[in-house]
Amino acid sequence: MLQPDLIIEGGMLLTMVKGEKPLQHATLLIQQGKIADILICGEERPFFKVAQVLDARDTIIMPGLVNAHGHTAMTLFRGLADDLPLKQWLFEKIFPAEATHLSEETVYWGALLGCLEMIASGTTTVSDGYFYQDATARAVQKAGLRALIAQGVIDFPAPGVPDASQNLMVGKAFIERWEDISELIRPGLFCHSLTTCSDRTLQEAMKISRRFSLPLQIHLSETEEEVEEVIRRTGKRPVLHLDHLGLLNESLIGVHAVHLEDEEIDLLARNKVRIVHCPESNMKLASGMARVTEMVKKDIVLGLGTDGCASNNNLDLFKEMDTAAKLGKVRTLDPVNMGAVTVLKMATVWGAEVLGLEKEIGTIEVGKKADIITVDLGKPHLVPLYNPMSTIVYSASGSDVKDVVVNGRVLMKDRTFTALDAEEVMAKVREISERIRS
Ligand SMILES: [Zn+2]
Numbered sequence: 001m002l003q004p005d006l007i008i009e010g011g012m013l014l015t016m017v018k019g020e021k022p023l024q025h026a027t028l029l030i031q032q033g034k035i036a037d038i039l040i041c042g043e044e045r046p047f048f049k050v051a052q053v054l055d056a057r058d059t060i061i062m063p064g065l066v067n068a069h070g071h072t073a074m075t076l077f078r079g080l081a082d083d084l085p086l087k088q089w090l091f092e093k094i095f096p097a098e099a100t101h102l103s104e105e106t107v108y109w110g111a112l113l114g115c116l117e118m119i120a121s122g123t124t125t126v127s128d129g130y131f132y133q134d135a136t137a138r139a140v141q142k143a144g145l146r147a148l149i150a151q152g153v154i155d156f157p158a159p160g161v162p163d164a165s166q167n168l169m170v171g172k173a174f175i176e177r178w179e180d181i182s183e184l185i186r187p188g189l190f191c192h193s194l195t196t197c198s199d200r201t202l203q204e205a206m207k208i209s210r211r212f213s214l215p216l217q218i219h220l221s222e223t224e225e226e227v228e229e230v231i232r233r234t235g236k237r238p239v240l241h242l243d244h245l246g247l248l249n250e251s252l253i254g255v256h257a258v259h260l261e262d263e264e265i266d267l268l269a270r271n272k273v274r275i276v277h278c279p280e281s282n283m284k285l286a287s288g289m290a291r292v293t294e295m296v297k298k299d300i301v302l303g304l305g306t307d308g309c310a311s312n313n314n315l316d317l318f319k320e321m322d323t324a325a326k327l328g329k330v331r332t333l334d335p336v337n338m339g340a341v342t343v344l345k346m347a348t349v350w351g352a353e354v355l356g357l358e359k360e361i362g363t364i365e366v367g368k369k370a371d372i373i374t375v376d377l378g379k380p381h382l383v384p385l386y387n388p389m390s391t392i393v394y395s396a397s398g399s400d401v402k403d404v405v406v407n408g409r410v411l412m413k414d415r416t417f418t419a420l421d422a423e424e425v426m427a428k429v430r431e432i433s434e435r436i437r438s
Pocket of ligand 1: 069070071219255307308
């Protein structure tokens with residue numbers, strides 16, 4: 001019998017289901033973490049005694065956003081090292097700061113801060129790759145978000161993994177510890193890149209990922225320099241080298257994919273490799289502009305990611321959508337490319353597909369998990385409303401998100417956090433930042 005525990009009432013509904021138009025005055029009934037029913041204009045809802053009600057009048061109700069690539073705890077390094085070339089930024093600033101300051105404790109609080117920021121800006125699922133991932137997983141679990149949490153794999157001493165020869169063992173043990181703990185958390189592996197992981201490490205990481213039916217994430221062709229280094233070492237461009245190693249398949253998530261030739265795009269498409277576009281990080285580190293329009297044309301499944309807070313410097317996917325659309329137009333000098341609908345799909349339904357979660361999240365449909373946000377339309381910059389998709393991508397920002405629900409649980413109500421003590425988290429990270437600064 002229908003007995004909803006949460007009702008989201010009276011908003012304009014963007015389901016993100018292919019071909020469906022925005023629905024006026026919609027009401028969602030949520031039961032045991034799932035969308036149990038959708039009532040539209042004119043349908044009177046029965047009275048339910050125990051249900052919590054979110055007033056969604058004058059809002060857009062839509063799927064929670066999927067941040068398909070990030071390093072959540074890197075909020076710790078927000079603003080620490082800006083305006084530098086990638087290699088210098090990474091090897092002279094970020095890696096040393098990580099080596100000195102990362103621990104179970106700092107990653108936990110940094111990840112919690114990232115979760116707060118994502119909740120505050122409408123992200124309900126994050127794909128994370130980093131170190132000390134037990135701490136990230138505990139933070140994400142406390143925050144109530146949905147996540148793919150991948151242990152970082154790199155072939156030199158890393159935070160929490162001083163002996164690089166143990167990196168895959170550490171990753172596998174992490175997967176085993178977390179695979180059955182929560183329906184919201186999936187563990188996994190994240191190989192840093194083709195220049196920091198050996199061929200053998202990549203192949204073994206793929207074997208482990210396939211054995212557990214999990215995706216494998218990797219930074220791919222992020223900079224020209226990286227591409228040249230791979231060519232020098234292997235004689236092949238990165239995607240061709242991955243093909244040679246037998247690693248192109250639907251389990252692989254390639255992040256960035258900025259420098260691709262036509263042949264590489266064809267190979268990625270043919271082998272159903274998923275790609276994550278991180279335009280703001282690519283712009284800030286001057287890595288280049290990904291050929292997103294060409295990838296969309298080839299039916300490559302594309303998600304959108306903020307990347308870590310040291311290269312962005314925020315986790316607001318609304319800003320990322322706006323940037324993705326505009327950068328796609330500038331790159332091709334064609335305003336038709338990367339329209340609002342395409343970008344919104346990347347941040348919702350396609351992002352879910354990148355992570356292999358498309359049966360559970362990404363659209364608002366009866367039977368799917370209740371990962372839902374509302375966007376407050378009672379703001380000057382969101383008036384008038386002709387096209388809700390354009391409004392979301394070009395006019396709204398994360399701070400317009402009013403309510404956030406993950407798996408039927410309200411994490412933010414009318415901009416008040418319900419699961420986390422924001423003051424405590426910010427105070428802890430400020431304290432840690434004093435250590436990092438000195
Ligand atoms: Zn990254």
